[in-house]
Amino acid sequence: MKHLTRISILAASLFLSSHVVAQTIAVTNSWVRATVQGQKATGAFMTVTSKENAKMVAVSSPVAGLVEIHEMKMDKDVMKMAALPNGLDLPAGKAVDLKPGSYHIMLMDLKLPLTKEVAVPLTLTFQDGAGKKTQQVVQVPVSSQAPAGQGMTHQHDDHKH
Numbered sequence: 001m002k003h004l005t006r007i008s009i010l011a012a013s014l015f016l017s018s019h020v021v022a023q024t025i026a027v028t029n030s031w032v033r034a035t036v037q038g039q040k041a042t043g044a045f046m047t048v049t050s051k052e053n054a055k056m057v058a059v060s061s062p063v064a065g066l067v068e069i070h071e072m073k074m075d076k077d078v079m080k081m082a083a084l085p086n087g088l089d090l091p092a093g094k095a096v097d098l099k100p101g102s103y104h105i106m107l108m109d110l111k112l113p114l115t116k117e118v119a120v121p122l123t124l125t126f127q128d129g130a131g132k133k134t135q136q137v138v139q140v141p142v143s144s145q146a147p148a149g150q151g152m153t154h155q156h157d158d159h160k161h
């Protein structure tokens with residue numbers, strides 16, 4: 001009986017913590033670009049809005065051997081992408097777009113072709129201002145193009161000085 005009680009307390013606290021995360025960080029408009037046979041990497045895109053200052057520090061998925069958070073930027077007139085060394089900043093209240101040509105989640109070493117019939121589970125790890133980490137699992141639909149409405153918000157405060 002004691003054992004049972006401990007398990008139910010653990011389950012309750014797990015439920016509580018995931019509930020809090022869901023309220024604090026909203027993930028919308030998510031999609032993964034479909035792949036063709038033999039393709040080993042693709043991008044995942046979404047809009048992330050955190051109520052408090054936070055960062056997306058890591059992503060994992062059972063369909064990929066390696067997942068990184070990338071940014072695209074110009075380097076001597078060549079568009080290059082690279083992993084963000086300190087994660088992706090999520091300023092409080094601001095919708096941060098991960099979209100083609102910008103920030104994206106890179107799925108590499110894919111274990112299967114991603115067709116439109118599949119949804120890809122992604123485990124997003126966030127870190128708040130105090131350094132506390134939380135995880136959120138999202139089921140991301142596979143698509144050959146961005147869903148309608150994504151990337152419609154223009155943001156002019158992206159430049160860091």
Ligand SMILES: [Cu+2]
Pocket residue numbers: 070071081082104105106
């Ligand atoms: Cu990339």
